[in-house]
Amino acid sequence: xxxxxxxxKQLEEWGAELAKSALSLREPVMEIPARTLGNTVWDERARxxxxxxxxxxxxxxxxxxxxxxMQTVLMLSLIVEAMRADVFPTIRDLYYNGKHTIVxxxxxxxxxxxxxxxxxxxxxxxxxxxxxxxxxxxxEMGVSADVKGKVVGPIVVRSQxxxxxxxxxxxTALSLPVNVDALEIIKVEASYVLVIEKDAIFQRLxxxxxxxxxxxxxxTAKGMPDRATRRFVxxxxxxxxxxxxxxxxxxxxxxxxxxxxxxxxxxxxxxxxRLATPNAKxxxxxxxxxxxxxxxxxxxxxxxxxxxxxAQELLKYPWFQNDVWRKELEYFLKSKKKVExxxxxxxxxxxxxxxxxxxxxxxxxxx
Amino acid sequence: MAITYAYEALPVAEWFRRNREIAGFQNPARAxxxxxxxxxxxSFDATEPYGILPNITVSIRPVDEAKGWYSIYVEDNxxxxxxxxxxxxxxxxxYSSKYKIKxxxxxxxxxxxxxxxxxxxxxxxxxxVRSAAVRSDKIYEYRIMIDTTKNEPIIVDMKEYNNKYKxxxxxxxxxxxxxxxxxxxxxxxxxxxxxxxxxxxxxxxxGPDMEMVLKRRTIKMPTPPKEGLPHPKxxxxxxxxxxxxxxxxxxxxxxxxxxxxxxxxxxxxxxxEWAALDPNRSVGSLxxxxxxxxxxxxxxxxxxxxxxxxxxxxxxxxxxEVGAKSILGAEAVxxxxxxxxxxxxxxxxxxxxxxxxxxxxxVDKPILLRYANKIPLLYDEGADVARKVVDEFxxxxxxxxxxxxxxVIIHVCSTKxxxxxxxxxxxxxxxxxxxxxxxxxxxxxxxxxxxxxxxEKEMEMLNRYTSxxxxxxxxxxxxxxxxxxxxxxxxxxxxxxxxxKLGLTAEELAKHVLSMSSSxxxxxxxxx
Numbered sequence: 001x002x003x004x005x006x007x008x009k010q011l012e013e014w015g016a017e018l019a020k021s022a023l024s025l026r027e028p029v030m031e032i033p034a035r036t037l038g039n040t041v042w043d044e045r046a047r048x049x050x051x052x053x054x055x056x057x058x059x060x061x062x063x064x065x066x067x068x069x070m071q072t073v074l075m076l077s078l079i080v081e082a083m084r085a086d087v088f089p090t091i092r093d094l095y096y097n098g099k100h101t102i103v104x105x106x107x108x109x110x111x112x113x114x115x116x117x118x119x120x121x122x123x124x125x126x127x128x129x130x131x132x133x134x135x136x137x138x139x140e141m142g143v144s145a146d147v148k149g150k151v152v153g154p155i156v157v158r159s160q161x162x163x164x165x166x167x168x169x170x171x172t173a174l175s176l177p178v179n180v181d182a183l184e185i186i187k188v189e190a191s192y193v194l195v196i197e198k199d200a201i202f203q204r205l206x207x208x209x210x211x212x213x214x215x216x217x218x219x220t221a222k223g224m225p226d227r228a229t230r231r232f233v234x235x236x237x238x239x240x241x242x243x244x245x246x247x248x249x250x251x252x253x254x255x256x257x258x259x260x261x262x263x264x265x266x267x268x269x270x271x272x273x274r275l276a277t278p279n280a281k282x283x284x285x286x287x288x289x290x291x292x293x294x295x296x297x298x299x300x301x302x303x304x305x306x307x308x309x310x311a312q313e314l315l316k317y318p319w320f321q322n323d324v325w326r327k328e329l330e331y332f333l334k335s336k337k338k339v340e341x342x343x344x345x346x347x348x349x350x351x352x353x354x355x356x357x358x359x360x361x362x363x364x365x366x367x
Numbered sequence: 368m369a370i371t372y373a374y375e376a377l378p379v380a381e382w383f384r385r386n387r388e389i390a391g392f393q394n395p396a397r398a399x400x401x402x403x404x405x406x407x408x409x410s411f412d413a414t415e416p417y418g419i420l421p422n423i424t425v426s427i428r429p430v431d432e433a434k435g436w437y438s439i440y441v442e443d444n445x446x447x448x449x450x451x452x453x454x455x456x457x458x459x460x461x462y463s464s465k466y467k468i469k470x471x472x473x474x475x476x477x478x479x480x481x482x483x484x485x486x487x488x489x490x491x492x493x494x495x496v497r498s499a500a501v502r503s504d505k506i507y508e509y510r511i512m513i514d515t516t517k518n519e520p521i522i523v524d525m526k527e528y529n530n531k532y533k534x535x536x537x538x539x540x541x542x543x544x545x546x547x548x549x550x551x552x553x554x555x556x557x558x559x560x561x562x563x564x565x566x567x568x569x570x571x572x573x574g575p576d577m578e579m580v581l582k583r584r585t586i587k588m589p590t591p592p593k594e595g596l597p598h599p600k601x602x603x604x605x606x607x608x609x610x611x612x613x614x615x616x617x618x619x620x621x622x623x624x625x626x627x628x629x630x631x632x633x634x635x636x637x638x639x640e641w642a643a644l645d646p647n648r649s650v651g652s653l654x655x656x657x658x659x660x661x662x663x664x665x666x667x668x669x670x671x672x673x674x675x676x677x678x679x680x681x682x683x684x685x686x687x688e689v690g691a692k693s694i695l696g697a698e699a700v701x702x703x704x705x706x707x708x709x710x711x712x713x714x715x716x717x718x719x720x721x722x723x724x725x726x727x728x729x730v731d732k733p734i735l736l737r738y739a740n741k742i743p744l745l746y747d748e749g750a751d752v753a754r755k756v757v758d759e760f761x762x763x764x765x766x767x768x769x770x771x772x773x774x775v776i777i778h779v780c781s782t783k784x785x786x787x788x789x790x791x792x793x794x795x796x797x798x799x800x801x802x803x804x805x806x807x808x809x810x811x812x813x814x815x816x817x818x819x820x821x822x823e824k825e826m827e828m829l830n831r832y833t834s835x836x837x838x839x840x841x842x843x844x845x846x847x848x849x850x851x852x853x854x855x856x857x858x859x860x861x862x863x864x865x866x867x868k869l870g871l872t873a874e875e876l877a878k879h880v881l882s883m884s885s886s887x888x889x890x891x892x893x894x895x
Contacts (some may be wrong), residue, residue, distance in 0.1 A: 012849055012850065015846060015849030015850050016849070016850045016852075017845075018846065019849070019850045019852050019857060020852075021844040022846070022857060022860045022861055022864065023856060023860050025860060025863060025864060025867070026870075027864060032734065047481060060835075060842070060861070060864070061835060061864060061865065061868045063831055063834050063835065064836055066834060066835050067838065069838070069842070070838035070841050070842050070845075073841075073842050073846060073849075074841060074842075074845050076845065076849055077844075077845035077846075077848040077849050080848065081848060102838065102840070102841055104833065104836065104837035104840075106829065106832070106833045106836075106837075107829065107832070107873045107874070107876055107877030108829065108877060108880060112833060112837055114837065116841065149452040193472050194632070332795070335377065
């Protein structure tokens, strides 16, 4: 816990800087790197999204910023208190602990009431602000989020002294802990990692023992991945050199989920180095797979305007600038067709297995 | 008091029948309102011009409810009426024409005679008058009726009392057929509006089912009007004939110089030369046609001096503001008294006040309180030029967006108010008056605009202060938790930072805003 004490001290120092500035009647100002699309840069060499140099100055005396300023200081005190008490709150705990009503009587005697924050998105936002401002990750502060990740396959890990073999969970799966870095990987004898967008497909492949036939580790984060799952995938790829393949629905949202695993997200670009897996490959379902694998029309869905907009955005991202992706996305924009992973079952229930095997063995994935 | 009346008797019953409608006695409700009005206005005329702060008591009591008979009692602390004059003042219908002019509420006499005749024609009860002049040793009490065929007072009863406490004033009681339910609102409103324009008066009113005290708000009184001569443009043929009767031997030049305002011998001669009339002709020898010609020429001549306004007594900016603030409960009042102007030889002054906020409820168009010579006008608002001026006014240029809590007071004082109708409840569309009303309203609205924009700025400042200061306690607490520094010191510093930024302290800010809007404070105090 010596690590945590060091981070605590860092946070206290950041708070002290603001407080001292106030006491000497200088306006307290927080310098926070901007977490915006404009301040997200594509690092060509590292092949991931990184935070740019742009910073916002959150000023106490700025009417537009004062509320966020208050929220940031409030969150800082909540985190510092938790670290001092050596407890590990979730971001939802912090939301509830900090939520209360400020009652203020103005010089005219009018009473103003205002909640410190109304929605969790607000308290989550300031946690991320504190992370980027102090360069300390929330995991390092001992603050966790809901964990969604599940793993099955030939991998043995140790958690709080207990050895857990992910191949012995039957039809269930091993849930990833909050801090996957605290998870000791004892043994991995897999040939690759298959990341699956959807829980339903994950469960089917577990039930059908796909992982043992292929000697693969199956992972899902039930949709948009959380930080723990992404971190775990990265560790398997970089520490154990396992190839990582991502299987999603055949639509732009699925492709963006793949992109988050591979390159990082715009909101959390400051964490890419810890979370992104630049070597991850896109297995499918690719837009052109509809033709390649002759998916019958009744399984093809018409794309919505939102899908189209998202695809147009993807085309603009630097990390999609290659011929293969351009061909796939342009085909999507032209045909306006999308499919779910389940559509592959049109050729028989086991066809999904064949599809995955075909993609991997014949290098039909996209980098 | 040196007003001289010239009068002649009229067939009284006939006169009453002819004038009853237009004098406001057409039905019991209106007659009740009119009776109160006439008596109260007489009370004002007996106090204010003599520098006496008016104390007026009005009391209405049912006498016979089945018949709708009520007694109306009005008492004042005015100059009183000498004992021997009382029967004539109340019991004889005068046909008075005054050569001297000044601003007055009513012509002392005419309205009063209508009251007496109305009482007599409905209940046939005598009028009770009790009066003592200033420093009089005695108080005189009469019960009087009018002999309508002879136009003479009938003294039913007369008493004298020792005036031990040197009381002076007049108390009148009449019994009339009235309608309290239908006149109650109007009478209350009339007295309330009277109090607005005469905040130096104290009015106590007791009706059959209510009581109202309109307290004196100031002891400052307007300068009483002076008495003066009429302007040569303002007289008609009949008046000139009456005047000639009093100075038959004077020459035309002498007559003009003696009887008219701003006319000396020199100006009289220039006019007569222009009019091709002989200045040395005696006025007694003028024929009817010549008198008509003279009056026509007098009206047409452009060389007269402008009518003087000394005969006018406006309420003045200060009194209007005091009255409107206290009676309307306004947050702020902006009043303007315009410079004197004239129409057709009559001087007039327009005053306007805009009352804003406070207890005034927001309305879609401004509430209008009209006055003529300090008399509230309650009826025929739609026919009044003031309503037109207020409605056509570009309020939006003065930061007023409706619905807004705004009331407008418009007061016209003149030696002759141009009424739109015989009912004397609405001012006619005289171009000069309309123009002055517009200018008065504009001047007042400019003050309002300055006030509103200042208030806007102060409120904005207060809101800025609030949007920062509301977080101070929370931030100080959190910083104290993180650093262990003193929470109170942190809070003080944060407040200080805000005050430095805004350039004034919270106390100063509160004082500014409070002084501007008492209403907000009340609102805040009412809030839990």
